[in-house]
Amino acid sequence: MSIQWFPGHMHLTRKAIGERVKTIDVVIEMVDARLPASSANPMLRDLLAQKPNLKILNKADLADASRTQAWLEWYNQQDNTRAVAMDGHHTAPAKAMIEACLDLAPTRGTMVKPMRVLICGIPNVGKSTLINTMVGRRVAKAANEPGVTRQEQRFSLQDGFYLFDTPGVLWPRIIVAQSGYNLAAAGSIGRNAFDDELVALELIAYLQQYYASVLLERYQVVDNVAEVQAMPDHELFELIGRKRGALMPGGRINAQKAAEIILQDFRSGMLGRITLETPAEFEEWLKTGERLDAERTLRKEQYELDRQQNKKRRKKK
Numbered sequence: 001m002s003i004q005w006f007p008g009h010m011h012l013t014r015k016a017i018g019e020r021v022k023t024i025d026v027v028i029e030m031v032d033a034r035l036p037a038s039s040a041n042p043m044l045r046d047l048l049a050q051k052p053n054l055k056i057l058n059k060a061d062l063a064d065a066s067r068t069q070a071w072l073e074w075y076n077q078q079d080n081t082r083a084v085a086m087d088g089h090h091t092a093p094a095k096a097m098i099e100a101c102l103d104l105a106p107t108r109g110t111m112v113k114p115m116r117v118l119i120c121g122i123p124n125v126g127k128s129t130l131i132n133t134m135v136g137r138r139v140a141k142a143a144n145e146p147g148v149t150r151q152e153q154r155f156s157l158q159d160g161f162y163l164f165d166t167p168g169v170l171w172p173r174i175i176v177a178q179s180g181y182n183l184a185a186a187g188s189i190g191r192n193a194f195d196d197e198l199v200a201l202e203l204i205a206y207l208q209q210y211y212a213s214v215l216l217e218r219y220q221v222v223d224n225v226a227e228v229q230a231m232p233d234h235e236l237f238e239l240i241g242r243k244r245g246a247l248m249p250g251g252r253i254n255a256q257k258a259a260e261i262i263l264q265d266f267r268s269g270m271l272g273r274i275t276l277e278t279p280a281e282f283e284e285w286l287k288t289g290e291r292l293d294a295e296r297t298l299r300k301e302q303y304e305l306d307r308q309q310n311k312k313r314r315k316k317k
C-alpha cells in the first residue's frame with residue numbers, strides 16, 4: 001500500500017527539531033501503544049540519537065496489556081532509554097513522565113539548571129492531550145484528526161521543568177508495509193491516503209490470527225473461534241457488513257461502510273484492547289521491508305545510470 005500523505009510542513013518540522021534538540025536534555029517520543037514500532041519515527045531516531053530518550057506508549061488503555069509489557073521491556077533494554085505506558089487523560093501516570101525524565105538526566109531539574117524536554121510524535125498520538133493533563137487546563141489543541149498541532153510551544157510543568165511541544169511529524173517513507181496498514185487502522189494518517197476496505201481486511205486478517213475471540217464476541221456472525229479463524233478474511237468482512245446493515249439498494253454489501261464500521265470499532269476500543277504488533281514480529285517485518293527497500297533503491301540507481309548512458313549515446317549521434 002503506498003501512502004501519499006506528506007504535508008509540506010513536515011520538512012519544516014524536521015528542521016525545527018534539529019535546531020531545538022541542541023538545547024534539550026531529554027527527548028520524549030510518544031508512540032501509540034497499539035502499534036509502538038509502526039508509530040515511531042525513523043527520522044527522529046537519527047535526529048535524536050545523542051540524547052536520552054523517553055518512550056511514552058500512549059493510549060495504553062486501548063492496547064493489549066501483556067503486549068504493552070513486552071514492549072516496555074524491549075525499550076527498557078536499550079541504551080539511554082526508558083519507557084512508560086499511559087493513558088494521557090490521567091494525571092498520575094502522566095506525572096511518572098517527570099520522574100522518568102529526571103532519572104534520565106539527573107543533573108537537571110533545578111531553577112539553575114532547568115530540565116528542558118522536547119516531546120515529539122507522529123500526528124494524533126496524543127501529545128496535546130498529555131500536555132493539557134500535565135498543565136491542568138486546555139493549553140494545547142487536541143483533536144481526533146491527525147496533524148492538528150502546529151507551532152512550537154513551551155510549557156512549565158513544575159519549577160525547573162520545561163516541556164517543548166513540536167508540530168506533528170510523520171516520516172517521508174514507510175518502509176514496512178504492515179506499518180502503513182497499522183497506522184491507517186489506528187487513524188494516524190490522513191483520510192484519503194489509504195483505502196479503508198484494504199485496511200479493514202488487513203485488520204480482520206490480523207485479528208483472526210491473534211484476537212479471534214474478539215471478532216466472535218463483537219460481531220457474532222459465526223458460532224465459534226475455530227470458524228472465525230478458518231473463514232477467508234473477505235467472507236468474514238462481508239458477513240460483518242451484512243450483520244451491521246452496511247448494504248446498498250438491492251442488498252449488495254456496501255464495502256466502504258462496512259470498512260468504516262470495523263475501523264471505528266477498533267479505533268474507539270469497542271473491539272477491546274488490541275495491539276497490532278509485537279517486538280519480534282516487527283523485527284521480522286523490518287528485515288523484509290529493508291530488503292525490499294534496498295532492492296528498490298538499486299533498481300532506481302540502475303534506471304538512473306541507464307538514463308544517463310542513453311543520453312550520452314544520443315548526444316554522440
Ligand SMILES: Nc1nc2c(ncn2[C@@H]2O[C@H](COP(=O)(O)OP(=O)(O)OP(=O)(O)O)[C@@H](O)[C@H]2O)c(=O)[nH]1
Nearest residue numbers: 059087088124126127128129142143147148149168
Ligand atoms: N483512549 C485514549 N485516547 C487518547 C489518549 N491520548 C489521546 N487520546 C485521544 O487521541 C486523539 C488525538 O489526541 P491529540 O492530543 O490531539 O494528539 P496530538 O498528538 O496532539 O495530535 P496532533 O495535533 O495531530 O499532533 C484525541 O481524540 C484524544 O482524546 C489516550 O491515552 N487514550
